[in-house]
Amino acid sequence: METFVCKKCGFLAFLEAPVFCPICGAPKEQFVSDPNAIKKPADPKNLTELEKKHIPVVQINKQCGLIGPGCVDVNVKVGEIMHVMEQKHWIIYIDFYHNYQFIARFTPKPESVYPAGGIHLKVSSGKLTVLENCNLHGRWVSEVDIYTVE
Numbered sequence: 001m002e003t004f005v006c007k008k009c010g011f012l013a014f015l016e017a018p019v020f021c022p023i024c025g026a027p028k029e030q031f032v033s034d035p036n037a038i039k040k041p042a043d044p045k046n047l048t049e050l051e052k053k054h055i056p057v058v059q060i061n062k063q064c065g066l067i068g069p070g071c072v073d074v075n076v077k078v079g080e081i082m083h084v085m086e087q088k089h090w091i092i093y094i095d096f097y098h099n100y101q102f103i104a105r106f107t108p109k110p111e112s113v114y115p116a117g118g119i120h121l122k123v124s125s126g127k128l129t130v131l132e133n134c135n136l137h138g139r140w141v142s143e144v145d146i147y148t149v150e
């Protein structure tokens with residue numbers, strides 16, 4: 001799948017460049033196609049320690065205890081081995097996409113927040129993509145099909 005990166009702020013768009021960057025407002029012309037914008041594990045069945053620290057772990061709960069029926073809880077942690085959150089090495093942001101369209105960004109401060117976050121979805125089907133950006137190790141993603149989750 002083609003990925004486009006905003007030259008101004010680094011936001012990543014799937015499939016096509018947006019008219020304006022949803023993060024910094026830069027116009028479409030500021031986006032460049034970058035097939036290597038997302039890091040991928042060398043062997044998905046045998047992850048290295050670095051890969052385990054960066055690939056987001058996604059939990060979906062269709063029984064939201066806060067908003068109630070119709071709401072789908074999404075919780076994310078970076079990663080299977082939790083990533084550090086330090087001034088020199090941290091998760092800058094976690095972006096959420098529904099059917100490859102950007103829907104939300106979480107920006108944890110390293111001194112006070114774990115590399116984890118959650119959102120409440122109004123949709124109960126489709127594909128959810130979670131992208132995290134580590135200041136030293138780049139962008140990593142996980143994807144889940146919401147409808148297949150009980």
Ligand SMILES: [Fe+2]
Nearest residue numbers: 134135136137
């Ligand atoms: Fe990292």
